[in-house]
Each structure stands twice: as C-alpha cells, then as structure tokens.
Amino acid sequence: MTVSHSAHWGVFRAEWEGERLRVTPHPDDPDPSPVLQNVPDAVRHPARVARPAVRRGWWEHGPGPSDRRGHEEFIEVGWDEVLDRLAGELRRVHTDHGPTAVYGGSYGWASAGRFHHAQSQIHRFLSMAGGYTQSVNTYSGGAAEVLIPHVLGPFDAVTRSVVTWDQIAAHTDTVLAFGGMALKNSQIAPGGMSRHVERSAMAAASARGTRFVLVSPLRPDLPAAVSPQWLAPEPGTDAALMIGLAHTLLVEDLHDRDFLRDHCDGWEAFREYLVSGDGRSGDHRRSRGRDADWAAEICGIPADEIRSLARRLAAGRTVITVAQSLQRAEHGEQPVWAALALAAMLGQIGLPGGGFCYGLGSLAHYGRVRTAVPVPTLARRPNPVRSFIPVARVADMLLDPGGSYAYNGSDLTYPDIRLVYWCGGNPFHHHQDLSRLRRALARVDTFVVHESVWTATARHADVVLPATTTLEREDIGAGGTDALVVAMKPVAPPYESARDDHAIFAELAARLGFAERFTEGRTPREWLVHLWERTEKALANKGFPAPTFEEFWAAGEVTLPTGPDDGGMLATLRDGGRLTTESGRVQIGSAVIASFGYDDCPGHPAWIPPSDPPSARHPLWLVSNQPATRLHSQLDFGATSAAGKVDGREVMRIHPADAAARGIEDGAVVRLVNDRGACLAAARVTDEIRGGVVQLPTGAWYTPAADDDPTCVHGNPNVLTRDVGSSRLAQGCTGQLTTVQVEAYVGVPPAVQAHRPPRIRQAE
Known part of the structure; x- marks a missing residue:
C-alpha cells in the first residue's frame, strides 16, 4: 500500500517492499531533495528510543543538579511510573519555585504536520499547566528577526512573497547574493514543500541574461549552472563591502535621490557615516570617507571590482539578497541593515524582481506567493507568564540566574530555572560551545526530553520519553506558501512503546487535573477534522471548491488557491502606503535603535570589526x-x-x-x-x-x-x-x-559510535 506523506524536505510517496521502506518524491516536484532518502532509516534504526528511560541518579536519588548528565546509564521504566514521577516533579517546581522556574524548550522542525507539531504541543501543555519561561526568535534568524521589524516591517511579511522567484526569472538583471542562495538550503521548508522551483527559476533568469554575483567564501553557495561571478571576501566583512558599494553610488551620483527623499528615513545619518573618516588614520575625517579603497582593505576584494560592481547594480533591475548565514554571526544585524540601505539607494525596493530580499534561497518557503486561504494549524495558547529569553541565550540563563542582560531596548533578568522540558529540537545541534551547554544543564534539577532517537540531547537528559516519528501517526502537512495540503497517513505502527507528544502531554495533563481542557475532548483524528474546518470554511467563503475532511482524506491531497504575486507591503509603499516602522518609511537610520545606546548596534548600518579575528594560535x-x-x-x-x-x-x-x-x-x-x-x-x-x-x-x-x-x-x-x-x-x-x-591527526582515530544507544538496563 502506497501512502502520501510530507516532510520538511518534500512531499513523498512511501510503500513497503518486504522489510525495506521505499520512498519516492511527489511526481509533480521538478527538483526533489536527495535528503528524502534519509527517511527509510527513521522507522526501525537501532538509535530509536524504545521505552521510557530515566538517568539512574535522578531515578534513585531524586531531582537536583548533577554533572553526571551525559555520563550515567539509563534505567528503563514503565509509562505509568515515569509519568507519575514527572507529574509530581512539575507540581514541586511550580509550588516551590513558581512557573518561571520551568523552561519550555522546543523548535519547529520536528514535523511538517500541523497538529503533531512539537512546538505547538509543548507550549499548549505548559501554558495550561500554569505557565513557563519561553524563548523568542530562532537560531536561524535571531538577529534579523529583531532588526527587520525596526527598519522595514513585520518579519514574516518581509521575508515571504515580497520578491518571488517568478519575478526574478522575469524581471531581474542582477542578483547580488550575499551569502549565496545554496540549493541545499532552499530544499527545506517548515511545512513541507511539494515543488522545488529554485533551480529552474535561476536557470530561467540566467537564460534571459540575469547576472548572478555570489559574495561568499564558498563557491557552491550558488549553482555553477548560472555561471555566477564569485567574490570571496574575508568572512564577516560583508557589511564593509556593502558600505564601500554604497559610497561609490553616492560619490558617482548613482543613487536614487527621489526614493531616498520620499520613502526613506535616516538617510542623512548614513550619508554622513559614508563620507566621514573611519579612525584608521590620524585624520578622523579624511576626505575619501568609507570608500571602495577603505572597504578593500577590510574585505580583500579589490577596490576597482567594488566600484565596477556598484555601477552594474545601478545599471538595471537589481535585487540584493542576504542569506540567513550572514546574520548568524557577531554583529549579524549589520549586513542585513547595510544591504537594505544599499537597496534603498538604488531606489528599486517594491519593484518586481528588484530591491531587497532577506533570506531568499535560505528556505524553500521564501520567494513564493501565499495561499489565498489559511492552512490548518493548531492555535497557540497564551502563556500566563511573561518571562522569556532570546532562544540562543539558554546557557546564559541556566548559568546566571538573576543576572541582567540587554535585549531590544530593555534591561531584563534571567529567571532561576529548575526544570527544563524539551520537546522537538536538539540543542546539542543548534546551540554553541557545547562544553558550556553541558555545564549549564548540570545546574538544573530536572531535564526532560521527548525524543524518537538517542541524540546527545537525550543522552544528557534525566527523563527520556520515547516519541513517535512523523511516519507513525496521522497529520496534515501544510505550509502557507505551498499550495499542496497533504493527508499524512501512517507508514508504520509506533516503534516499540513510543507515543506521540499529544498523547504524552494528555496523560500528564490528566495527572495534573486539566486533561479535558488540554484535549478538548477530541481524539487526534477529531483534532485533524477540527483544524481542517477552518480551511474548508475559508474556501467556501471565497467561492472556491471546499472539500470536507472526509473528501480531503480520501483524496490524499488538495491544492489550495494562491494569492497574487503583487510585491506585498513594499510595492504598496511605492504607491503611497506606510510601513509599520517608526516613521512609516524604510529606516536607513533609526532614532529608536540609536536611543538604546548600544555601541555594538548603532543607529545606522556600520562596519564593526570582529572581537575574535584570526590569530597566530587560531589562524x-x-x-x-x-x-x-x-x-x-x-x-x-x-x-x-x-x-x-x-x-x-x-x-x-x-x-x-x-x-x-x-x-x-x-x-x-x-x-x-x-x-x-x-x-x-x-x-x-x-x-x-x-x-x-x-x-x-x-x-x-x-x-x-x-x-x-x-x-x-x-x-x-x-x-x-x-x-x-x-x-x-x-x-x-x-x-x-x-x-x-x-x-x-596523528595515530589511529577513535571509531565513531554516535548512533548507538547509551548504556541502558531494566528497572529492578
């Protein structure tokens, strides 16, 4: 039997051929991802978590800080035993320390399904349990997610559907891609992606005459088939290169004065920065300012190439893209802001295939039009507790309870966390300085993880609850910029004693006295019907065919109508509309950010040297x-x-x-x-x-x-x-x-045993 399913790297068909699962891409996908072939090994791999497992020291001696996390053996126990113990621990922490002492960790990549979405399930549970300290922003885009609302508008509106692949194929003369647009990244989308069009769109643009310019230390960051010009600057110096380009536009009078006057705010502050000195010479205000020669000294790209590129940008329709990778670095806000300022100087923001586009090529759901109706999603419950941290500051929080830090104009205090509950995501993948993270996690009383496999995060937990994979449950696969909605049908039964996250939380909610509120009396299938009803009603209200859930489920997939490719909020700006920024315009400079007084993020784009440059020891x-x-x-x-x-x-x-x-x-x-x-x-x-x-x-x-x-x-x-x-x-x-x-490496290297389970024994 062949069933349809959806994953972050594509929609696929799955069927069993004897003992082996066979996976084939959706027939309408012109460029399916090879990552799909990782899927068959997910069902029965030895790395799967088979039964609830508890770190021996926690089970025998109770909660408390421990440096044995990640070193000690696990004991397999029954579901009832572990859930009873865990419910008691949640009560203890809430009673003795308050809800802010619980940190709910999660990430959005656990499943393309919209109901069995780990982030939604854990936030729903912890909110109903009395609240918790939560995280904001993401590891992928944390710097841009805070900056862009200040300078351009809501992050989601800016990153999706403003400049589309179709526009680039039809209109763009030059694509200046800082950090590139690697196809390996655009194969991935949070809600799944049925048609990967990035390769064909770039090929169509190239065939029409579009020139692609790659700015990256890595040549494969743009497909070789589009013959990109490759500029390989010193890593982390993109903002300096952008400033040198901007200076050339200014002094050669290639900037759009009308657009800067009518649609931008803060231009004069940035202009003064361009023409002023940089402090490298004795004359702080040398006459050349931050010109192409200045930029060349920093980034390693010859000054003549910088000037030539600036002239090319001004000679036709240009889009400037900034990969997410650029802002995942010290002073990561600056290349995003400088790219926006450079695009504003060209005056093409809001034109089809022109202007500024953050993240194009970084994810598959960027550069596409939205569906005309909402897709089925599980609504997030409001958290009764206001405590939060930026997601990447989790180790800081655990190591420095009560410590203060600055964030987006506010002075905040880290809460004292006693219990960390993680469901979906792997912090031992996406967090930095893992030795420091290990020390941080050693300080909490209890660390709980829902996991399907024995990742390093699971190995460092006190309580590991075996979770089903997306292949073992029903769900709805959908994303707001992909027209195909998929009835995700199980490929295999749950592995050993694994349960889905919703079922685990429902059992805990029963022990804590709010099972009916958590489940609302619905089974998982009834939840899917409930979520579909919103989409069905929206289709009917707009006069589109509106299949019932039963019809959708029988068909296996439904194609939703899509909205217009109209440039969104930035096109509206050119027609007299206002943005949600402090001035209603593009903020080349920001008085609000300047008022925060941050020397590591001033009130306009700037080049700020790194604090950890190459050295003799680390060259x-x-x-x-x-x-x-x-x-x-x-x-x-x-x-x-x-x-x-x-x-x-x-x-x-x-x-x-x-x-x-x-x-x-x-x-x-x-x-x-x-x-x-x-x-x-x-x-x-x-x-x-x-x-x-x-x-x-x-x-x-x-x-x-x-x-x-x-x-x-x-x-x-x-x-x-x-x-x-x-x-x-x-x-x-x-x-x-x-x-x-x-x-x-000298000698015989140790064998890699990353995918073997830890030491586990049965409870006595």
Missing part, C-alpha cells in the same frame, strides 16, 4: 553552515547523510594551500581546535573555498571521545563556536563563524 576562519545531506541534525544516520561522511566522520573542506602548509591530504583525519574545544573530521581539499577558511557543516551528532575527553570524534563544529549574542539589540546566535587551528 583559520571556520564557517559552520547548514549541511547538504540532512536537515540540521535530523536523521544523521540516514542513507544520504551517511554517504556524505568519510568512515562515519563529518567532512571538513580546506583550501589546497592551507592543507599543504599543514601536511594534510585529501581524506585524512584532522583535528580542529580552539580554546573552547576540539573535534575530528575528514579533510576534503578543494579550491572551491577561500584561502584561510575551512568549512564544517553542523548536524553531526555530538560524540565526546570519553567521559574525561569532550573532543567530538564525529565532527560537530559547535564544540568550537562561541556562545555570545550577535549584539545587545537582538542577542541572536553567532554560530556561523569562529576561528580555529587545523592539524593532521
């Missing part, structure tokens, strides 16, 4: 970007992910000159090291990377060499990255860049 930049063979760390054991490794170890890319200077040969095991930690990887020597830079993707499951040696033998770069905020404005993740030394 190489490490780019820690998203992998091509999996989504983050998900299904790291799958066939596609495994095929991308060498002897089970993650691959690090290095320039031939840097490899030769260190005696490193292609395929050899290397050690990456800095003051925070070390990891092993397999070397790939290639000229598709800038000299002085190495690249190691995220997502290899953290696997320390031994209890007393935290070196990751698998190749997780987050043992090396810095756990600091992007700035006091956003406190975003800075995991994209750090500095390291790389050396050839």
